[in-house]
Amino acid sequence: MAQMQTPAPLKLTLIEGLSGANANGGEAVFRNLAWAVERVNARGGVATSGAAAPKQLLALERMDSKGQTEEALSNLRLAIDGGARFVLQGNSSATAAALIDAIHKHNERDPTRRVLFLNYSAVDPALTNEKCSFWHFRFDAHADMRLAALMQVIRDDQALKSVYLIGQDYSFGQSVLREAKHQLGLQRPDIRIAGEELHPMLRIKDFAPYMAKIKASGAQAVITGNFSADLTLLVKAAKEAGFEGKFYTFYGNALGAPAAIGEAGVGRVLAVADWLPNVQTKASEAFYKSFRARFPQPEDDYVHLRMQLMIEALAQALDTVGRSAKPGAALDVVAVAKALEQAQVTMAGQTGTMRAADHQFQQPLVVGMMERQGAPGVPFDVEGSGYGFKVVKTLSAQAAEQASSCKMQRY
16 A cells, blocks of 8 residues: 655644734734644644544744735735635734634635634624624633723722723724723722723824823723733833823733833733733743743743644644544535534643634633732743733633623534
8 A cells, every 4th residue: 555645734824914013913923823833743733634644734824914904805815825724813803803704705605715714812802792703713812801800800909999991993992991981880880980092003103192191180090902012102101101000901911011111010010811921830830931942032922822722722623623534535624613613722731612602712811910020929020021920810711701692603
């Protein structure tokens, strides 16, 4: 019998802003996904053509959307024509929504070249509620889940009496402000909303005027979903203005924010995440140290456990489908989607499970407070800044879970 040939690598296509205002965020994503793919390939790859056939390696292709939705859609067409069946994106909910729509239309038109969309950070709640899709899987906690975790800390801070809401003027930023008002009304109706503001995304170069308004409002804290330059420039303006309130953030734990905030952030800047380096377990510490060994430069220090779990979940689904496939059979994307709906994966002591009803990944969440490296609970800093995040609140996956209004068309 002739020896079976090793199949060509299975292509995963990252469509992300790798240039432009959020290029550092895009490159951080690429590092995390590349590391995850390396891990799968190091153990031989995935079974896609029967249990007896050689395993198939994964290949991560990167396409630069330049942070523009139209460019991302153009990338999607090129990726599909190039043979991609798995598209990965996340650093814009508006772009994610457009990709979900485009992939749905493509999959209806061309069922022989169906595509799955794996989303690692587009957190507009609508994407797994009214805009949910069989072809889309989200591996980050959505904005309402993240905000609910922050709200647990706000609820316990009885000294806090007024907050200012500020965010980027697009679907995600709008949803953060809307849900912040809703959750404050439910959990801390005594807190005064001193002001609210939406600003153009990644176009403001000087946040001093915004910070002047925040300071003049008398707010004791800021709640923001801002990311990338919109966060670092905001906190830089706060530092320069002498604002002494707290920042409740979605992304204040990296991409230059801790260094920009500096000493002024100690005990005052909080961030919510699926995982933080100072989660103090042996498994978590080993995971973080292995990432830093792979990417030793301080500026590369932004590791996302959920992205590792996402690739592990895909590999698990491919193995499940592939082991029973006939040699030489075409990849059954619908079968992979159904297997992915049942995914449960564990890494660094943390387990995540895909919820089949809406394709929203369920996982623990943590809230961290910025502290000096070396303080109790802070063995690791962020990006060589000298500051890290001490875990002050942990939510189990069950505690972080929220109901969904998804009414998915199934295949």
